[in-house]
Amino acid sequence: MEALMPASSIRRLAAQSAAHESWARTENWPARTAPARAAFEAKFLEQADGDPVRAASLRKAYYMRLALKSAKARAQRRLADVEQRLQSHEGGDAA
Template sequence: MAEQTTSTASQWGRIGAHLKWANTADRTAATAPARAALDQKFLDQADGDPDRAAHLRKAHFQRLALKSAASRRAKAAARRGEAA
């Protein structure tokens, strides 16, 4: 039952996201505050040094890429019936 509830909630969330973006004329402007906040986070971590902030940002996204690849491999192994 919990899985069904989670699945249903996820579907409703996707519907809401699609409606939001369908009614958003300027997507770039809508996501600008989030992008600015992320840039500021890296700048704060780098004590205001933009070069260090750029490297912190690249490292962050590289970590995300590694996690994504590991997740895809695990899902593919699960589909094949292999142990992760």
């Protein structure tokens, strides 16, 4: 069965399984992620030259860019789905 799956898929599944096992053994999730969250916040504070108000605006802008990117991706998927349905109704799939 493994021979039928690409090596990258096998590695990804193994990594995901290991990650889930690791998180299952974690008793205090917030403590485990605190260093990463602090570094993430520090990045915005550094970009804002230490101004917490500007850092908050930079953080909001970052998340808004992510939301925009997500909305565009969803719209593209919807468009592709509609185009596929139209093509199948027009007999485009028939050979």
